[in-house]
Amino acid sequence: MKRLYGVTTAMVTPMTADQNIDMEGVEKLTDFLVDKGVDCLFPLGTTGEMFKLTIEERKKIAEKVIDSNKERLTVFIHAGGMTTKDTLELARHALQTGADGIGVVSPVFFGANDVEIKNYYKEISFALPDDFPIYLYNIPQLSGNDLSVSVVKELAEECTNIVGLKYSYPDFPRLNEYLNATPEDFSILTGADGLFLPAMAMGCDGVVSGVSGVFPEPFVKVYELYSNSEWEEARKMQASANEVISILKAGANMSYFKKGLDLRGLKGGSVRNPQQNISSQEEFQLKEQLNQWMHENSNINLSKQKFEV
Known part of the structure; x- marks a missing residue:
């Protein structure tokens, strides 16, 4: 399994x-990331504003990414939903559409105890083929x-x-506890962009990074050097x-990511309400900071562009 x-x-x-x-924007972004050398x-x-999208929108986006990728990179579709029914619908769609696997966030907003969380993941696991890989996704x-470590350990041992x-x-x-509690071939990635290198030094397999969707260059270079x-x-x-993680606010406001893509000639566009797009003053500051950062990092295959302020 991948x-x-x-x-x-x-x-x-x-x-x-x-x-x-913006389906054209989805296709253009997929090609950009493939060309820039990311791995998956x-x-x-x-980062994809999952719970602000309808089930049908999520299916169409999954189809577009998989189709645009043309099997060049590994693609895992995030399929976590607010209910088990929705998650299973999205998971089965990902399987049928040709995804290499799925990620599933834990139950959200409504409190769930360990038994409920284990049963949730087991129901999803048992409803899918044994050779269709699933990643747990913990963003507490x-x-x-x-x-918990005990829940992850049990799921890793009982669900192929x-x-x-x-x-x-x-x-x-906690990362270290996960690594020590799970089988050697159990894959663990950090979702904290700034911990990419130290997490790999601990034994993690990489990073699931939102900032790399706007500026993949330094992340690709970190992995190459490592x-x-x-x-x-x-x-x-x-x-x-x-530095660029900080400039883009680490994804706390997705509008920074989208404006960054716009500036790079891609199509980030708008965030979906109730979140708001950044102001003109915030955009001015973003351009200034990115221009300085790109000037200082001209050695990492960044395009030779300067954003007009």
């Missing part, structure tokens, strides 16, 4: 000014429900097709990645 690894990009969902899905694609997660600061975990909270001790055991250069490149 696994996520290296630079796995959590894709934004391009939208038009009237907040409809992960659309329709938090947003979901409100944490995946649950092959990995995306952990999107910057907690090194793979070649160029530790000091990898550390410096992670520091550079951390």
Whole structure:
């Protein structure tokens, strides 16, 4: 079964000014990421505004990414929904559409205990083929429900097709606990962009990164340097990645990601209400900061562009 690894990009969902899905933008973004050398694609997660999309919109976006990718990269579709029924509908659609696997966020908003969480994932696992890989997705600061080490351990041992975990909270001790509690071939990735290099040094397989969807270059370079055991250069490149993570607000406001894509000649477009697009003043500051960062990092295959302020 395929696994996520290296630079796995959590894709934004391009939208038009009237907040409809921009399918041309989805295709253009997919091609851009393939060309820039990321390793895997992960659309329709938090960065993709998953719960602000309808089930049908999510299906159409999944189809567009898979079709545009043309089997060039590994594609895992995030299929987590507000109910088990919705999750299973999206999971089966991903399987039928040709996804390499799925990610499934824990139950969200409404409190769920360990038994409920285990049963949720087991129902999904048992409803899908044994060879169709599933990643658990733990983002407790947003979901409100944490995946305990014991739950992850049990699911990894009992569900053949649950092959990995995306952990999107910057907690090194917990990452280490996950690594120690699960089988050697169980795949764990950090969802905290700034922990990419140190997480790999601990034994993780990579990062699921939203910022790499706008500026993949430093992340691709970190993984290249790490793979070649160029530790000091990898550390410096992670520091550079951390700067652009900060400039783009680490995805706290998805409009920064989308404006960044617009500036790069892609189609990020609008966020969907109730979130708002950044103001003209915020855009001015973003351009200034990105111009400075790109000037200082002209050695990492960034296009030679300057954003007019």
